[in-house]
Amino acid sequence: MTVRDKKVLIIGGSRGIGAEAVRRFAADGATVAFTYHRSELEADALRQGTGAHPVRCDVKFSNSVKIAVDKAIDVLGGIDCLICNAAISDINLVTDIGEERWEEIIDTNLNGVYYAINYCLPAMISRHSGSIITVSSMWGQVGASCEVAYSAAKAGVIGMTKALAKEVGPSGIRVNSIAPGMIDTDMNAGIASEIVDEICDETPLCRIGKPSDIASVMEFLASDESSFITGQIIGVNGGLII
Numbered sequence: 001m002t003v004r005d006k007k008v009l010i011i012g013g014s015r016g017i018g019a020e021a022v023r024r025f026a027a028d029g030a031t032v033a034f035t036y037h038r039s040e041l042e043a044d045a046l047r048q049g050t051g052a053h054p055v056r057c058d059v060k061f062s063n064s065v066k067i068a069v070d071k072a073i074d075v076l077g078g079i080d081c082l083i084c085n086a087a088i089s090d091i092n093l094v095t096d097i098g099e100e101r102w103e104e105i106i107d108t109n110l111n112g113v114y115y116a117i118n119y120c121l122p123a124m125i126s127r128h129s130g131s132i133i134t135v136s137s138m139w140g141q142v143g144a145s146c147e148v149a150y151s152a153a154k155a156g157v158i159g160m161t162k163a164l165a166k167e168v169g170p171s172g173i174r175v176n177s178i179a180p181g182m183i184d185t186d187m188n189a190g191i192a193s194e195i196v197d198e199i200c201d202e203t204p205l206c207r208i209g210k211p212s213d214i215a216s217v218m219e220f221l222a223s224d225e226s227s228f229i230t231g232q233i234i235g236v237n238g239g240l241i242i
């Protein structure tokens with residue numbers, strides 16, 4: 001599988017799965033730009049370690065995404081692969097979450113994906129090629145209690161991925177989603193170790209995932225080896241949901 005010389009923009013590349021993707025793609029010869037929002041120090045360390053180009057962006061705001069995409073196109077000389085990875089999560093009863101936080105989750109996890117895709121698509125359509133990878137979640141597939149906003153946004157990402165694959169396939173662009181199970185990142189730092197143990201017990205492969213488990217599928221979907229795959233939701237969850 002090769003991503004050598006691919007021009008890759010990773011939205012949400014400063015930490016966790018996104019940061020691992022930045023390291024993997026850069027190590028395997030891709031030219032990489034990535035966005036960060038709050039984690040400036042982490043982004044700078046990643047730049048120094050990989051040569052990838054950091055761009056600041058808050059995906060909740062269309063204009064911020066536009067500026068970041070324009071900078072990335074400038075610095076990379078185009079985009080072959082867009083990875084929409086940025087998201088936030090919140091564990092709360094739906095009756096306690098409040099409208100403001102609800103909107104923040106939908107804006108970050110769903111609208112932000114639309115903004116990035118919308119600004120990257122015209123150049124991909126003109127070149128008649130491109131791979132778009134969204135990062136959804138197994139909770140978008142089956143729903144998580146106390147994560148109604150997150151599940152709703154991720155289900156939206158899954159619907160967006162399938163619809164867009166149909167719309168832009170004839171333009172030579174593939175669109176797929178990775179739906180991770182529980183992965184060992186900051187996003188799960190607040191989850192009690194007994195709950196993590198329970199999830200491992202219920203998982204056929206008896207463990208939670210590592211960022212590299214997701215990054216390797218990203219590389220496959222970015223590479224030409226997946227050239228006949230579009231509109232798919234690839235579960236990477238150790239078999240927890242089948």
Ligand code: NDP
Binds near residue numbers: 017035036058084
């Ligand atoms: P992390 O919390 O470790 O990292 C989240 C990333 O998103 C950071 O780079 C962060 O940037 C960025 N981000 C958050 N808010 C914004 C914003 N408003 N604008 C721009 N960037 C933002 O998450 P993970 O690595 O765990 O998750 C990556 C993806 O995988 C997400 O889409 C998540 O929903 C999905 N996923 C993760 C699972 C898990 O168990 N970890 C399970 C299922 C899906 P910064 O730090 O610079 O603010």
